[in-house]
Amino acid sequence: xxxxxxxxxxxxxxxxxxxxxxxxxxxxxxxxxxxxxxxxxxxxxxxxxxxxxxxxxxxxxxxxxxxxxxxxxxxxxxxxxxxxxxxxxxxxxxxxxxxxxxxxxxxxxxxxxxxxxxxxxxxxxxxxxxxxxxxxxxxxxxxxxxxxxxxxxxxxxxxxxxxxxxxxxxxxxxxxxxxxxxxxxxxxxxxxxxxxxxxxxxxxxxxxxxxxxxxxxxxxxxxxxxxxxxxxxxxxxxxxxxxxxxxxxxxxxxxxxxxxxxxxxxxxxxxxxxxxxxxxxxxxxxxxxxxxxxxxxxxxxxxxxxxxxxxxxxxxxxxxxxxxxxxxxxxxxxxxxxxxxx
Amino acid sequence: xxxxxxxxxxxxxxxxxxxxxxxxxxxxxxxxxxxxxxxxxxxxxxxxxxxxxxxxxxxxxxxxxxxxxxxxxxxxxxxxxxxxxxxxxxxxxxxxxxxxxxxxxxxxxxxxxxxxxxxxxxxxxxxxxxxxxxxxxxxxxxxxxxxxxxxxxxxxxxxxxxxxxxxxxxxxxxxxxxxxxxxxxxxxxxxxxxxxxxxxxxxxxxxxxxxxxxxxxxxxxxxxxxxxxxxxxxxxxxxxxxxxxxxxxxxxxxxxxxxxxxxxxxxxxxxxxxxxxxxxxxxxxxxxxxxxxxxxxxxxxxxxxxxxxxxxxxxxxxxxxxxxxxxxxxxxxxxxxxxxxx
DNA sequence: TCATAAATGAGGTACGTACCTCTTGTCAAG
DNA sequence: CTTGACAAGAGGTACGTACCTCATTTATGA
Numbered sequence: 001x002x003x004x005x006x007x008x009x010x011x012x013x014x015x016x017x018x019x020x021x022x023x024x025x026x027x028x029x030x031x032x033x034x035x036x037x038x039x040x041x042x043x044x045x046x047x048x049x050x051x052x053x054x055x056x057x058x059x060x061x062x063x064x065x066x067x068x069x070x071x072x073x074x075x076x077x078x079x080x081x082x083x084x085x086x087x088x089x090x091x092x093x094x095x096x097x098x099x100x101x102x103x104x105x106x107x108x109x110x111x112x113x114x115x116x117x118x119x120x121x122x123x124x125x126x127x128x129x130x131x132x133x134x135x136x137x138x139x140x141x142x143x144x145x146x147x148x149x150x151x152x153x154x155x156x157x158x159x160x161x162x163x164x165x166x167x168x169x170x171x172x173x174x175x176x177x178x179x180x181x182x183x184x185x186x187x188x189x190x191x192x193x194x195x196x197x198x199x200x201x202x203x204x205x206x207x208x209x210x211x212x213x214x215x216x217x218x219x220x221x222x223x224x225x226x227x228x229x230x231x232x233x234x235x236x237x238x239x240x241x242x243x244x245x246x247x248x249x250x251x252x253x254x255x256x257x258x259x260x261x262x263x264x265x266x267x268x269x270x271x272x273x274x275x276x277x278x279x280x281x282x283x284x285x286x287x288x289x290x291x292x293x294x295x296x297x298x299x300x301x302x303x304x305x306x307x308x309x310x311x312x313x314x315x316x317x318x319x320x321x322x323x324x325x326x327x328x329x330x331x332x333x334x335x336x337x338x339x340x341x342x
Numbered sequence: 343x344x345x346x347x348x349x350x351x352x353x354x355x356x357x358x359x360x361x362x363x364x365x366x367x368x369x370x371x372x373x374x375x376x377x378x379x380x381x382x383x384x385x386x387x388x389x390x391x392x393x394x395x396x397x398x399x400x401x402x403x404x405x406x407x408x409x410x411x412x413x414x415x416x417x418x419x420x421x422x423x424x425x426x427x428x429x430x431x432x433x434x435x436x437x438x439x440x441x442x443x444x445x446x447x448x449x450x451x452x453x454x455x456x457x458x459x460x461x462x463x464x465x466x467x468x469x470x471x472x473x474x475x476x477x478x479x480x481x482x483x484x485x486x487x488x489x490x491x492x493x494x495x496x497x498x499x500x501x502x503x504x505x506x507x508x509x510x511x512x513x514x515x516x517x518x519x520x521x522x523x524x525x526x527x528x529x530x531x532x533x534x535x536x537x538x539x540x541x542x543x544x545x546x547x548x549x550x551x552x553x554x555x556x557x558x559x560x561x562x563x564x565x566x567x568x569x570x571x572x573x574x575x576x577x578x579x580x581x582x583x584x585x586x587x588x589x590x591x592x593x594x595x596x597x598x599x600x601x602x603x604x605x606x607x608x609x610x611x612x613x614x615x616x617x618x619x620x621x622x623x624x625x626x627x628x629x630x631x632x633x634x635x636x637x638x639x640x641x642x643x644x645x646x647x648x649x650x651x652x653x654x655x656x657x658x659x660x661x662x663x664x665x666x667x668x669x670x671x672x673x674x675x676x677x678x679x680x681x682x683x684x
Numbered sequence: 685t686c687a688t689a690a691a692t693g694a695g696g697t698a699c700g701t702a703c704c705t706c707t708t709g710t711c712a713a714g
Numbered sequence: 715c716t717t718g719a720c721a722a723g724a725g726g727t728a729c730g731t732a733c734c735t736c737a738t739t740t741a742t743g744a
Contacts, residue, residue: 004731006731007730007731016692017693018694019692021731021732021733024732025733031692031741049731050398050730051731052395052729053394053732054731054732056392056394056398056701057700057732058699112692154461156684172681175680178678178679178680182638183525187526213678297522324682331675332681334677334681335676336517338513338520338550339513339517339673339674339676341670341671345700347701357723358723359723360722361722363701363702364722367701370720371720371721371722372721373720373721373722376721377737391701392701394699394700394701397701398699398700398729398731399729400729402727417700474686489715563722663724
């Protein structure tokens with residue numbers, strides 16, 4: 001009762017090894033009838049391809065480019081770290097990964113960077129970029145070149161990308177809204193801070209947040225979004241102003257960019273300890289704030305999963321294999337002070 | 343710049359392939375100096391063992407037994423499903439897994455079952471069993487036979503088991519306590535329900551829960567634990583009684599066994615919608631209750647991770663390889679209505 | 685019925701590692 | 715100077731799959 005091999009299939013189906021190989025690897029030159037015969041044999045003896053041997057034999061190298069926003073973002077750093085770990089730890093093998101950083105606030109620069117990517121040097125691309133028409137065009141171009149394209153974290157649904165890897169931002173916003181409402185049954189005003197609502201995920205988070213609060217927590221009123229527009233220096237004054245002029249402010253929802261700046265601004269107002277703060281993305285600064293009881297909860301996604309999923313999907317696309325959506329779904333994680341991962 | 347192989351090490355270190363092999367696989371017959379030379383070469387050229395080739399070459403099969411509690415437990419069912427998935431999906435290969443179910447309430451039966459496990463048929467065992475002296479002895483016996491032994495979900499810290507795979511129950515209890523406190527800033531009485539405090543994880547959850555409530559939420563008072571002692575029929579009456587006689591009851595913390603019974607008992611009291619309910623383990627019934635807004639939050643652990651981790655650890659133990667604790671740490675997940683995994 | 689193309693067979697090599705045997709070299713104790 | 719133990723080299727086979735070439739069979743259409 002050992003594990004059956006291709007030889008066993010050949011014997012069972014009464015064909016040669018070469019034919020079995022052709023069927024298994026979907027190569028041409030086999031009659032329909034013979035294909036069926038081989039597949040029946042596979043079913044019957046329960047053959048499963050030995051991926052170790054297969055990977056060893058097919059000395060293929062997948063060359064993927066990861067396009068990430070540049071600049072001092074702790075979240076992006078985490079993603080880069082995750083990528084580095086994945087590559088070094090051999091958890092995913094036969095992949096060569098090149099990280100390209102682009103100034104995400106400058107769509108033209110992003111496009112220029114995407115234009116340097118071509119089929120001669122890469123088999124696939126993972127993108128963490130904003131949503132603009134130019135970038136959508138650049139993605140179309142990449143697809144025409146024959147590259148596999150996935151978007152990460154923030155999607156570009158109306159582009160020709162093959163797949164999106166990341167959490168449902170609306171659900172993430174809804175989760176934040178639910179937590180905020182549950183934490184503040186007495187009601188009051190909630191401030192929402194983000195980098196820019198031009199970024200799709202921010203917008204969707206806000207939508208989800210508002211929807212849940214409106215449905216379930218009428219005592220809570222959500223103030224208009226404060227945007228930093230990629231300039232963290234802009235935030236402190238606005239935040240301080242809101243905190244000062246709004247005595248009923250009870251909560252702050254920071255949607256994930258410039259969390260460090262948001263935190264220090266809040267600290268300066270001296271009212272941080274009275275506020276229920278919920279943030280996105282578990283970066284080092286946010287983690288510390290959680291430990292210090294400054295932040296009530298963090299909504300995050302596991303970057304390790306994110307990165308591995310992107311790689312799996314890219315590989316699947318290159319091999320024209322089906323993608324199991326269920327396996328690629330990234331969880332919306334809730335982190336409190338007491339369940340901080342080590 | 344291709345991936346270096348053992349041949350490259352041999353060339354770099356100026357030794358033969360056989361010697362490199364001896365060093366890499368820690369076989370005897372190599373001088374200290376030579377070992378150092380080879381290791382230096384490995385470092386220098388950045389060699390990493392090709393696990394595909396290694397696994398292919400070493401045609402070893404790991405035979406593991408999983409001992410799980412029998413009976414109609416939704417949680418156990420989930421674990422079994424996870425095991426089935428792992429085995430079938432080839433995510434972990436070269437492992438043959440046999441599931442043994444035991445009546446966990448009968449330590450003697452558990453011991454008898456463990457006695458059927460021997461080194462001739464298995465290389466390792468994963469146990470999900472209660473903590474009794476007899477079972478500890480049985481574990482010692484398994485270790486003497488030379489088997490790798492890991493405990494899952496609930497630990498037996500004073501046994502000779504090699505490793506524990508699961509969450510820190512105290513932290514899980516603390517997380518539940520923190521959520522309960524945050525959800526109920528007005529204070530009131532909280533009922534705690536469990537199967538039995540004889541089970542180590544239940545006891546620790548309770549400890550963690552109480553600690554956080556005492557530290558941070560003085561307005562909350564935790565009532566004595568209600569135990570079902572493996573008899574779900576016992577619960578309804580007690581629960582109904584408490585709910586009836588305690589007008590200040592605001593929350594219920596169910597620590598993970600018989601959640602279905604707890605839920606239906608609470609439903610019958612008609613006060614479920616006024617209560618903040620927190621439960622452990624995301625089973626189908628609990629999931630539905632979450633969707634229906636009957637349960638506020640669920641603390642759970644990813645059984646997929648749990649099972650894969652157990653297998654990884656068992657394999658590492660068989661190979662006498664170091665175990666990376668950080669990788670094997672199971673997260674304490676918080677699930678609300680809005681971040682339910684699909 | 686034969687030419688031609690398509691389908692299949694036979695047999696090989698390669699991937700990188702594990703593990704085996706047999707041989708040669710080295711060095712020190714007797 | 716031998717003996718023996720140990721270190722190291724040389725060279726092999728095996729794992730299961732991918733992919734290649736070349737020969738041969740079978741089917742198809744004129």
